Amino acid sequence: MLTDYPNLSDATLLLDGFKQGFKLNYTGPRYSKEFDNLLSVKENPEEAIKKLQSEIDLGRMAGPFNEKPISNLRCSPIGLIPKKTGGLRLITHLSYPPNSSVNDYIDEIYTKVKYSSFDNATHMVQKLGKNALLGKKDIKSAFRLLKVYPGDFDLLGIKLLGKYYIDKTMPMGCSKSSADFEKFSTFLHWAVSKRANSDNLDHYLDDFLFAGEAGTDNCKHLMLTFDEICKELGVPIANEKTEGPTTIIEYLGLIIDSQNMMIKIPLDKITKLLELIDFFSSQKKVTLKHMQSLTGCLAFCTKALPSGRAFSRRLYSSLSQAKKPHHFIRVSNGMKKDLLVWKSFLTTFNGHTYIQDFDWVNSPDLELFTDSAGGKQLGCGAFLNGSWACLKWPSNWAKDILSDITYLEIIPIALAIFLWGEKFTNKKILFHCDNSAVVSILNSKTSKSERVMSIVRTIVLWTLKYNFQFKAIHLSSVTNIIADSLSRGQLEKFKKAAPAAEVEPTPVPQEFWDLLI
Structure with missing residues (x-):
């Protein structure tokens, strides 16, 4: 299938990657170095061991080794972070230490990625009309399906409780993982669209959305075509996350309701945003981490409220005032007045907004x-x-x-x-x-x-x-x-x-x- 893919540069990268392993495009020095793991792992080493063993069983991790299996092995910190669906996720902190991390030596040209806009999903529903049928499927393990080029194994070492491990697949925490996987999922999107002869699908990394007109099997056909191609390519599907065809579905955290032609923002997200607005309104300055939390919450809500996107620009621009999470940003009077507009609207907003007309x-x-x-x-x-x-x-x-x-x-x-x-x-x-x-x-x-x-x-x-x-x-x-x-x-x-x-x-x-x- 890749030989027919019209994006020749991505086709070459994917073919080489699946044959030889995906290169990190690291240009820095290669020397042995070990860093302490994050506190979340130090406090819960048993869970980290369990995660590592699971990856070993799946063939994605090598180890444990009593001695360094590669003389110049670099061992970056690992940590455990909560999953949205519950449980913990193991990450490798490849951005540590600042200015000399693995990620610091991967050029931005290899890490830039443009994701699909939520607007694509709403436009698709608008085009198909009231009661359009929607379905959703997730690729299982995402980045971990991409095997790393063996020549880069020395960059992906892990040390835990005196034992050494080597990550053999693209880790969560590598700046290039998202870009490479998005290239693969975009190819998969193209393959499904071509075989099903339909462009009524969208994706965001490993999340795929399918759609079809009411009263037809078009959505179901797209979903079956996706299953068929994934089986041919050996791509696992997280069946427990499959939904549809239906008229109400969650996609990227928002509810799409084609019965009423509306988008619904979860009320807990609105409550959180209002709490952040109240906090900011009483502050003269906030940390970069706090500002990122506010702008992230705003960005989520404005996926469903496009009228407010450009208006948040003053807040986004302030992010350039600080480089580290603990650095401070001044909260100007202009920012506070902008936030009061949001508060005035959100205080009476029920989270439901109709899908806007397709054409200007x-x-x-x-x-x-x-x-x-x-x-x-x-x-x-x-x-x-x-x-x-x-x-x-x-x-x-x-x-x-x-x-x-x-x-x-x-x-x-x-x-x-x-x-x-x-x-x-x-x-x-x-x-x-x-x-x-x-x-x-x-x-x-x-x-x-x-x-x-x-x-x-x-x-x-x-x-x-x-x-x-x-x-x-x-x-x-x-x-x-x-x-x-x-x-x-x-x-x-x-x-x-x-x-x-x-x-x-x-x-x-x-x-x-x-x-x-």
Whole structure:
């Protein structure tokens, strides 16, 4: 099968790997060195011995040896970490010691990996429609299926209770393991898709998701094809994790419900995120480890809440301020205000969110137009499919506000969402805009101007509330007669441009005025 694989470079790597063993591509010095094991192993050596013996029985580990079987054997620390499903997992700490570890000498070009986005799964369900059938299968042992090139055995030593061991398969803890296994699982994905003549599957490392239209055996056929190919290749399947075909399934920690066309975030994840937000809101600085915990939790939740992804950028950017887990990061006022938006939304969120429309729609196709005019006697206007609203800039606004074109341009967009947000539910909207600064701010959901950020945060909250996404695209010559005439108070011109518009404008409540400076 690999000889037919169109990705020739990956096909070569996989063929060589399965014939000769997968190389670590280590470029550092090779000398004998022994490091102390992690505390989890020192406190529970019996469990570590049991894990090692199990790997020996499966042919994945060599040992135990009373003496070093290789003169320059390097013994990295091992540890035990909890599995999500219960029990403990044995890991090799190949990133120790810092700056001279095994992983430090493996170039990033061999370790970079791009995983499938959860969006692929939701797009697949959206395409197949309501009550689409879903199935799931897991490859058993994952990385451990990849045998290591014997010339790298000297890098994978383990020492425990005076005995030596050599890991013969890709270990959990090697920076190259994920990249190589993802290449293999991507090949497997391709092979199943080709044989089944269907692209309705997705994978994330060893997790595979299959789908088919309601009332068909397409999902089942994909699952059987996967079983068939795995059997031919000798790839073990974790049968206890197999699910489906069904309409409700967990994938990557989230629940996909094709009956209701929604994604469900486990409530314990939302509770944890709220607890972290409360903690951060009371801190002036936090450790890198704490920030990684917060951003990790946010990243998990925004898999189901794409509207909030870009808005978390300020938090992600802060990670570059520290290098070690115990180093501190300053929690700025801007970060705290961003987190308050999340708290405001999550406090009443039940964890259920509908799958958004597959296609992006241009704002003119919705008959959505907004515009602003700078000047004391002018204002802004918004129009949506016959409904319209306009407001005049407050007479008490100072010159610096009236000359802040970026701020003024964002106000009518906020006005349209405030008044008609429910009509945007589950949509993905492309706003047309002739101001490149506004386009950048709307797409990044951030600005250096606190005045602008105050309204951007409010817009983000509404997108989360109504479950829609938006992006802005820059068009230098946007024809916008309808909204332009509203922003200038030229109602006669407006009515000629939009003869089917409602007779009366949509009232602008005081609540919206209160959001403005």
